[in-house]
Amino acid sequence: xxxxxxxxxxxxxxxxxxxxxxxxxxxxxxxxxxxxxxxxxxxxxxxxxxxxxxxxxxxxxxxxxxxxxxxxxxxxxxxxxxxxxxxxxxxxxxxxxxxxxxxxxxxxxxxxxxxxxxxxxxxxxxxxxxxxxxxxxxxxxxxxxxxxxxxxxxxxxxxxxxxxxxxxxxxxxxxxxxxxxxxxxxxxxxxxxxxxxxxxxxxxxxxxxxxxxxxxxxxxxxxxxxxxxxxxxxxxxxxxxxxxxxxxxxxxxxxxxxxxxxxxxxxxxxxxxxxxxxxxxxxxxxxxxxxxxxxxxxxxxxxxxxxxxxxxxxxxxxxxxxxxxxxxxxxxxxxxxxxxxxxxxxxxxxxxxxxxxxxxxxxxxxxxxxxxxxxxxxxxxxxxxxxxxxxxxxxxxxxxxxxxxxxxxxxxxxxxxxxxxxxxxxxxxxxxxxxxxxxxxxxxxxxxxxxxxxxxxxxxxxxxxxxxxx
Ligand code: SER
Numbered sequence: 001x002x003x004x005x006x007x008x009x010x011x012x013x014x015x016x017x018x019x020x021x022x023x024x025x026x027x028x029x030x031x032x033x034x035x036x037x038x039x040x041x042x043x044x045x046x047x048x049x050x051x052x053x054x055x056x057x058x059x060x061x062x063x064x065x066x067x068x069x070x071x072x073x074x075x076x077x078x079x080x081x082x083x084x085x086x087x088x089x090x091x092x093x094x095x096x097x098x099x100x101x102x103x104x105x106x107x108x109x110x111x112x113x114x115x116x117x118x119x120x121x122x123x124x125x126x127x128x129x130x131x132x133x134x135x136x137x138x139x140x141x142x143x144x145x146x147x148x149x150x151x152x153x154x155x156x157x158x159x160x161x162x163x164x165x166x167x168x169x170x171x172x173x174x175x176x177x178x179x180x181x182x183x184x185x186x187x188x189x190x191x192x193x194x195x196x197x198x199x200x201x202x203x204x205x206x207x208x209x210x211x212x213x214x215x216x217x218x219x220x221x222x223x224x225x226x227x228x229x230x231x232x233x234x235x236x237x238x239x240x241x242x243x244x245x246x247x248x249x250x251x252x253x254x255x256x257x258x259x260x261x262x263x264x265x266x267x268x269x270x271x272x273x274x275x276x277x278x279x280x281x282x283x284x285x286x287x288x289x290x291x292x293x294x295x296x297x298x299x300x301x302x303x304x305x306x307x308x309x310x311x312x313x314x315x316x317x318x319x320x321x322x323x324x325x326x327x328x329x330x331x332x333x334x335x336x337x338x339x340x341x342x343x344x345x346x347x348x349x350x351x352x353x354x355x356x357x358x359x360x361x362x363x364x365x366x367x368x369x370x371x372x373x374x375x376x377x378x379x380x381x382x383x384x385x386x387x388x389x390x391x392x393x394x395x396x397x398x399x400x401x402x403x404x405x406x407x408x409x410x411x412x413x414x415x416x417x418x419x420x421x422x423x424x425x426x427x428x429x430x431x432x433x434x435x436x437x438x439x440x441x442x443x444x445x446x447x448x449x450x451x452x453x454x455x456x457x458x459x460x461x462x463x464x465x466x467x468x469x470x
Pocket of ligand 1: 039043165241
């Protein structure tokens with residue numbers, strides 16, 4: 001079963017149950033100043049979750065492209081990606097927990113034929129103000145018993161950090177008027193040992209990599225009030241989110257999403273370009289794959305690399321991807337872009353129709369980054385003669401110098417100069433170090449904090465994003 005088969009099976013399953021298929025919304029939403037990118041299936045549907053009538057009815061199904069900048073630092077492990085596709089089925093004030101939970105299980109175990117023994121359920125345990133989700137718990141208990149398994153072993157309970165969903169996270173962070181609710185999640189257990197670095201006891205949310213969340217159902221049933229309390233929404237909603245990449249990992253019983261049939265050709269292309277096996281450089285290869293996949297989709301949405309908003313995120317993705325690519329002596333970026341487009345073109349036509357634009361955008365940014373690094377080096381070599389010597393030694397040793405060839409010089413520079421490279425040239429601390437410039441990192445962090453404070457006071461949020469995306 002391929003990623004495309006999972007999509008097709010999912011859509012037909014819910015169409016057969018009275019759902020209307022709606023189109024994927026753009027990654028950059030028009031008329032939504034609250035967010036830079038669509039990061040969850042629910043975002044384009046917020047007005048309908050709050051009660052507005054949807055023109056296509058009360059039962060909807062879709063596949064939504066999502067991008068989560070906040071996960072960028074997690075990329076490199078076996079399961080985190082910044083770009084992913086979310087399968088979604090929606091009840092806008094129509095069916096609720098009984099139908100949803102039963103269909104959730106049926107889809108996973110009957111349609112995707114994931115062995116039930118590998119699946120574990122989590123349910124919201126409640127807080128002092130918001131009750132435990134006993135309704136979802138009850139339906140799960142019946143299903144688990146029918147399947148001949150023990151609910152005590154299969155159903156686990158967590159609080160607001162894990163089993164509550166809203167655009168702003170936990171209830172305390174939600175602004176008045178924001179919808180949210182408890183969610184129930186299904187985890188897949190791989191046949192690997194627990195990693196004790198993540199605690200004595202292995203459990204679905206211990207993050208050791210043995211369990212992976214593959215899908216959730218959010219029950220959008222509350223709206224936050226001005227006084228901080230929660231009121232039931234007049235119409236209660238279901239918001240199912242199934243991560244396509246992770247569902248595929250479960251179907252293929254592959255604990256590394258980057259080695260599933262969706263990512264394998266991309267990873268092989270990168271491995272070929274750097275002439276090293278995936279097993280030796282898996283972390284960097286995952287970063288390269290993830291960042292350029294995201295960059296392709298963001299560029300396909302007509303975002304151009306720049307110093308603000310979506311353009312800023314695109315710039316950082318490409319430059320971080322290049323850092324890893326050149327660190328591993330990667331050469332031809334075009335081939336990587338072509339492999340990505342080839343791999344996604346069956347399900348995402350946009351990559352094919354915008355292919356030239358995507359390629360030109362990313363390659364132009366590669367040039368611009370190269371220029372930035374040359375300028376940074378010039379600036380430093382003017383002030384520090386030893387830097388000039390070290391650059392020359394490297395250039396002589398390596399023939400024609402490319403940006404990745406500059407990695408080994410070690411020149412100590414002042415915190416002030418490092419900070420100029422950061423503010424005026426847009427280089428992150430890691431990138432400054434990769435040019436071979438050493439500086440006092442504690443002082444640098446202190447300066448960065450002061451700078452962020454000043455930016456906040458002057459009303460610009462750009463440096464918050466620097467922090468967000470490093
Ligand atoms: N169910 C979604 C999620 O997990 C919200 O739309 O992100």
